[in-house]
Amino acid sequence: MAHPVEAVQPLAAPVTGTVVVPGSKSQTARALGAAALAPGDSVLRGTLVSEDSLLMRRALRALGAEIQVLDPPVAPPGPDLVAEARLADLLVRGPLPTQPAHAPTATSPLALDVGLAGTVARFLAPLCCQVGRPVLLDGTPRMRQRPMADLFSALEALGATVRCHQRPGSLPATLTGPLRGGQVQLPGHHSSQFLSGLLLAAPTLPQGLTVALSTPLVSRPYVDLTIATMAAFGVQVHEQPDAQGPGRPTFHVPPGQHYRPAELTIEPDASAASYVFAAAALTGSHLVVAGLTRDARQGDLAILEHLQRMGAVATDAPSGLAVAGTGRLQGLDVDLRDCSDLTQTLAVLAAFADRPSRLLGIGFIRGKESDRIGATVRQLRALGGDASELPDGLLVHPRPLRAGTLDPEGDHRAAMAFGVAGLAVPGIAIADPAVVDKTFPEYFATLRALHRLPARSGPSASPGGVRQP
Numbered sequence: 339m340a341h342p343v344e345a346v347q348p349l350a351a352p353v354t355g356t357v358v359v360p361g362s363k364s365q366t367a368r369a370l371g372a373a374a375l376a377p378g379d380s381v382l383r384g385t386l387v388s389e390d391s392l393l394m395r396r397a398l399r400a401l402g403a404e405i406q407v408l409d410p411p412v413a414p415p416g417p418d419l420v421a422e423a424r425l426a427d428l429l430v431r432g433p434l435p436t437q438p439a440h441a442p443t444a445t446s447p448l449a450l451d452v453g454l455a456g457t458v459a460r461f462l463a464p465l466c467c468q469v470g471r472p473v474l475l476d477g478t479p480r481m482r483q484r485p486m487a488d489l490f491s492a493l494e495a496l497g498a499t500v501r502c503h504q505r506p507g508s509l510p511a512t513l514t515g516p517l518r519g520g521q522v523q524l525p526g527h528h529s530s531q532f533l534s535g536l537l538l539a540a541p542t543l544p545q546g547l548t549v550a551l552s553t554p555l556v557s558r559p560y561v562d563l564t565i566a567t568m569a570a571f572g573v574q575v576h577e578q579p580d581a582q583g584p585g586r587p588t589f590h591v592p593p594g595q596h597y598r599p600a601e602l603t604i605e606p607d608a609s610a611a612s613y614v615f616a617a618a619a620l621t622g623s624h625l626v627v628a629g630l631t632r633d634a635r636q637g638d639l640a641i642l643e644h645l646q647r648m649g650a651v652a653t654d655a656p657s658g659l660a661v662a663g664t665g666r667l668q669g670l671d672v673d674l675r676d677c678s679d680l681t682q683t684l685a686v687l688a689a690f691a692d693r694p695s696r697l698l699g700i701g702f703i704r705g706k707e708s709d710r711i712g713a714t715v716r717q718l719r720a721l722g723g724d725a726s727e728l729p730d731g732l733l734v735h736p737r738p739l740r741a742g743t744l745d746p747e748g749d750h751r752a753a754m755a756f757g758v759a760g761l762a763v764p765g766i767a768i769a770d771p772a773v774v775d776k777t778f779p780e781y782f783a784t785l786r787a788l789h790r791l792p793a794r795s796g797p798s799a800s801p802g803g804v805r806q807p
């Protein structure tokens with residue numbers, strides 16, 4: 339039975355070892371979408387197994403793709419290895435049937451549940467317009483509050499009809515295609531997922547697609563990941579940088595391109611890795627994230643650069659990338675608009691730093707699983723920390739955190755980030771720990787397993803974890 343509260347135990351001493359994290363949520367979702375549209379068999383290795391990726395699989399199956407789970411890879415056991423995370427190899431048999439040239443014949447909508455997965459809602463909405471029948475998209479109460487309006491307007495401009503059943507620009511909504519394609523304007527400052535969703539569906543648009551960004555793009559590395567994944571499945575996207583002004587490119591997918599089946603190995607999730615690296619930085623441990631390399635395409639690999647600036651040491655290890663804590667953390671002024679999923683990880687570390695930190699450029703994260711600016715400030719304060727909201731970010735003053743039960747306010751990243759604090763501060767518990775199932779179901783098992791790793795020793799060992807300010 340799931341525990342209603344997870345009491346995190348502090349590490350008694352710095353440890354050393356290697357940790358397996360789940361496959362990239364972002365790459366898994368893109369690869370599933372492209373593979374489902376490719377005629378034939380694609381093999382995706384090391385995919386994420388979590389609520390978000392299962393919602394994506396389920397929705398694509400409902401739209402007509404065949405997805406089989408192959409034998410999951412099993413990490414060999416070892417005394418220095420934490421391998422709680424589950425990965426799955428998948429066989430995807432496409433193409434799911436699209437009928438982009440015809441108005442839908444079926445009138446009863448197909449209902450699809452997107453849960454709280456922004457990627458599933460935003461990546462599938464354009465595709466739903468191409469399947470020859472209306473689709474009713476809906477999600478959790480929080481997902482109904484998350485932005486969809488920019489995407490719905492773009493879909494209407496490209497030929498679809500969008501009927502929102504509760505509030506304009508929000509789920510639940512019934513989408514009826516088809517999308518003709520052509521040129522469309524799209525704001526970039528709320529979410530990059532709208533652009534990624536449009537690009538992923540572009541090969542099904544008879545006229546191709548040109549998206550001109552009307553405002554600067556946030557989360558840019560995720561769009562690069564979309565373009566790279568599409569290329570792995572045989573579709574090219576052309577970009578004119580700054581075509582509409584600084585930070586406002588135009589993207590063009592010429593008509594007549596088709597996805598081809600591919601074999602792809604999914605990278606370890608860099609956002610999930612951020613908690614392991616943060617744990618090393620905070621507790622003076624040396625932790626390797628297995629299989630992660632500097633060539634990874636995820637923008638959240640920037641965690642290494644940010645932790646280095648804070649005083650930890652990041653290195654390449656034979657089996658992955660490593661972070662070693664040095665017993666001190668410096669405050670940080672940083673713009674996180676390209677890697678905002680790192681906000682809570684860095685905000686928690688900032689409470690232990692030697693000077694205030696400013697995390698900026700992230701006003702748009704008020705629309706994520708929680709209002710990540712308001713919630714993070716509330717959560718730090720609830721544990722004795724000192725933080726305040728800024729118009730586009732937050733300010734964290736170092737102050738000792740104390741025991742308490744953290745309410746993650748429905749946000750997996752809050753639960754995971756404050757779980758890291760629990761490795762250093764006695765008495766931190768996380769309420770609603772199953773919230774981590776969204777992207778890292780084995781997260782707390784992974785934290786518990788850190789206690790079984792050998793103590794860090796030798797000349798490079800730090801004197802211990804970071805002392806509370």
Ligand SMILES: O=C(O)C1=C[C@@H](OP(=O)(O)O)[C@@H](O)[C@H](O)C1
Binds near residue numbers: 363556557560
């Ligand atoms: O495209 C993606 O896979 C994602 C893009 C980002 O969202 P936004 O573009 O909404 O910032 C990120 O926060 C999310 O976890 C995953």
Ligand SMILES: C=C(OP(=O)(O)O)C(=O)O
Binds near residue numbers: 458
């Ligand atoms: C913002 C996130 O997810 P999504 O937008 O895909 O729901 C996240 O995983 O932190």
